[in-house]
Amino acid sequence: KQEVTQIPAALSVPEGENLVLNCSFTDSAIYNLQWFRQDPGKGLTSLLLIQSSQREQTSGRLNASLDKSSGRSTLYIAASQPGDSATYLCAVKRGDSGGSNYKLTFGKGTLLTVNP
Amino acid sequence: KAGVTQTPRYLIKTRGQQVTLSCSPISGHRSVSWYQQTPGQGLQFLFEYFSETQRNKGNFPGRFSGRQFSNSRSEMNVSTLELGDSALYLCASSLGGANGYTFGSGTRLTVV
Numbered sequence: 103k104q105e106v107t108q109i110p111a112a113l114s115v116p117e118g119e120n121l122v123l124n125c126s127f128t129d130s131a132i133y134n135l136q137w138f139r140q141d142p143g144k145g146l147t148s149l150l151l152i153q154s155s156q157r158e159q160t161s162g163r164l165n166a167s168l169d170k171s172s173g174r175s176t177l178y179i180a181a182s183q184p185g186d187s188a189t190y191l192c193a194v195k196r197g198d199s200g201g202s203n204y205k206l207t208f209g210k211g212t213l214l215t216v217n218p
Numbered sequence: 219k220a221g222v223t224q225t226p227r228y229l230i231k232t233r234g235q236q237v238t239l240s241c242s243p244i245s246g247h248r249s250v251s252w253y254q255q256t257p258g259q260g261l262q263f264l265f266e267y268f269s270e271t272q273r274n275k276g277n278f279p280g281r282f283s284g285r286q287f288s289n290s291r292s293e294m295n296v297s298t299l300e301l302g303d304s305a306l307y308l309c310a311s312s313l314g315g316a317n318g319y320t321f322g323s324g325t326r327l328t329v330v
Contacts, residue, residue, distance in 0.1 A: 136318045144323060145224075145308055151318035191261070195318075205251065205274050206310075206319060208261040 104129045106194055108209035115182055116217050123177040123212045125192035130170050133195040133204060137166050137177050140189045140211070149190075150177070182216045189213050220244065222311050222322035230328045236297040239325045243290050243311030250292040251319065252284060255306040264307075267292055268314060299329045 105128045115121055134153045138146040150159045150166040152175070158167040165178040175192055193206040223242040231237050243250050252264040263276040267286035284294040296303055306326050310319040
């Protein structure tokens with residue numbers, strides 16, 4: 103059974119700091135990995151999608167890496183801003199029991215607070 | 219282009235009642251998935267539909283059911299509501315395959 107862990111559970115940083123959020127998964131047979139952002143009471147906003155054959159993806163101040171063999175991904179946020187405050191979730195996509203009936207398995211998220 | 223639309227945004231129901239939630243995916247997306255989010259359990263997979271067929275189902279009781287129509291819109295039904303069903307229900311659509319998911323804003327269900 104796939105398990106996804108995100109560390110730390112919460113992080114508070116001053117504005118302008120660079121930071122790294124971590125995600126680990128137990129089964130490396132994934133199809134892809136997706137990072138999301140969730141604001142309080144809202145839905146999920148997709149940030150980055152990394153296919154299993156890729157090592158990293160970048161979008162603006164965000165950079166996500168994937169090391170499938172070790173079951174790890176990191177989300178790097180450069181020059182953090184108060185508007186980055188949210189919960190960040192990583193999710194891995196794989197088939198149920200290794201088959202083709204895909205689903206996402208989520209971590210519990212990292213609550214990020216960027217202080218002005 | 220329009221995103222994933224979920225209706226209603228908020229619902230308050232009484233224990234024992236049933237409820238139906240609706241999800242309209244992004245145009246052209248044939249895969250629709252449903253997830254339940256609670257503070258204690260986080261995001262948990264309910265089921266996935268593709269071209270009107272349920273392809274995968276999570277570990278939820280039979281009170282949770284769904285369907286998908288020919289226009290890819292999907293509905294989720296919960297019968298005999300329990301207090302523990304109070305949650306944010308999220309719908310996600312995808313082109314399938316190697317593509318990622320786009321989520322809707324969710325339906326906040328409160329059971330009293």
